[in-house]
Amino acid sequence: MSYQSDINPRHSTWRKVRHTLSIVSHEPANLLGALLLMLFSWIILAPVMSVLLNAVLVQSGDEGRTGATEGTFTAWYLLRTLTSRMSELLLWTPLLNTLAVALSTVAMALIVGVALAWLINRTDIAGRKWFATLLIVPFMLPSWTFALAWSTIFKNHAIGGQPGWLEAMGIQTPNWMAYGYFPIVTIMVLHYAPLVILIVGNALKRMDSQMEECARVLGASRGIIAFKIIIPLVRPALLSSALLIFADCIGEFALPYILGLPVHFDTLSTGLYRAISTRQSGVAAVIATVIMLMGMLTLMLDMKMLREAKRFVTLGGKGVMERRRTLGRWRTAAAALPLLFVLLGVVIPLLTLFLSTVMILPGRFTAENFTFDYWIGHNLDTVALHNGILLTPEFWHTVWNTLVIVGSASIACGVLGLLVGYAVMRCHFRWVAAFLRQLTFLPYLVPGIAFATAFLSLFAVARGPVPALYGTPLILILALIAEKMPYASRSGIAAMTQLGKEAEEAARIAGAGWFARIRRIVIPIQAAPLATGILLPFISGIKGVSLFVILATPATDVMTTWSLRLIDYNYQQAANAVVLMIALISWAGTVIIQKITGTGLADGLEK
Incomplete structure (x- = not known):
């Protein structure tokens, strides 16, 4: 005997829909999460997918070369970039140069950074x-501060x-x-060794020195202590530093x-720039x-290393002992190594750049x-730069563009980052x-030059109701928001994990709407993380090059692109002056972050 269910499937589906709508209406974070997903799918996921598709779709103007109509699938760009007679010039030589520079930088930065981290922390x-x-x-x-100083x-x-x-x-x-190769690697080592000092230094600081003392008492040599105790415990930090660099x-x-x-020393990034400059958009998409x-x-491996780092812990708790090695009479002499690094990495580059801006003839x-003519002079004997940069309208135009574009993107990043944290947690x-x-x-996994290319491929032409954005400040603002969201979203998520629902629930019961709760409860409590979520993208955006060099036009020049343009025109003094202004703004922003958050760059190093 068979029985027929009394429950109508249509009624069951409708009840589920009504239940879902009830949840959404009760908790605005659900609707907020959906809206944020649509926004970031448009400005993050869509550009990445667009550049991937451009590698296998016939681009405008290439119909004769590919033998196919625009928009159809083709392997021509892949074959030209990977296997043709031009592939060595387009991809393989730049790839080998990139790997040589990256691997050499990693090796040298680890050696220098670990040595300095050990001296400072142990x-x-x-x-x-x-x-x-x-x-x-x-x-x-x-990083290009050092490049200009080196060139000078x-x-x-x-x-x-x-x-010179x-x-x-x-x-x-x-x-x-x-x-x-040589100057690029040398400068990258100076730039990235501090990252090793921070990451490895924190690992050394957390390591219990009692383990070393016990091994020493048992007769273990320094080599055994280093390779059997210290290196296994700091290995996750070493691997993380290496992969990030x-x-x-x-x-x-x-x-x-x-x-x-x-000298035609191409890397993948300059090869990509060259392909875009020569309108080889399909080849650029492949690169x-x-x-x-x-x-x-690389960065997925880094995340895997961070997860595995939990296995490398020092057993202990509040009794962890930190004992520094006494250097005795070598205490002052050992300071020569960090002093040399400070001279090479800070004093000499900045002093060189400044002196170059106040010298008529180099050397x-x-x-x-x-x-001081290159700062405040009149009627300079140059073709295109007639006054010092502080008296040049183009300079202040780029300053204004920089502050408006980077500032708008940073504020949007901070607010969106906090909203992302709210949506993720609620x-x-x-x-x-x-x-x-x-x-x-996702943007953290994509190098800036490639992400800029992705943005260009999607927004350079009109698509549906969205007009062509190339040449407008809006494309730079959207690209900066997308690229800097990893900083802002992680700051917002970390902040919201520490904020319970009780205060919001009390306000909701009292009749406060969602916007009122956000404005009067969430934002005041999360003011410091919000400030960090704004200032970190601002500092990073001020000194950024990769996005702007692809997406900016003369009308939307910022300080970084204008300085590169001055370099192309061989106006070295003026270019160095602009770079010093960028470094000054970057430093000031870092100080502001430290004042607002109450933290310092060396908090992970100092006791």
């Missing part, structure tokens, strides 16, 4: 607290324009020293652009895809050769929260 070296802060400064400065000193006759200081003094510098090196653009292009895949793979240190639908969390982290 010894009583003279000036330890001062060095703990000063050693991190090179990481605050734009070592530039030779291989390219036109003013000579050494050549002006009669000392001929070889090409390998002035341009290409490697991922950054893959997408580095400014250094190869300034020091590589003059961008290679950069994205390398960046994603001539006489009183009559010094002037949303009833776990898949929405999980997808939103991962989606806002």
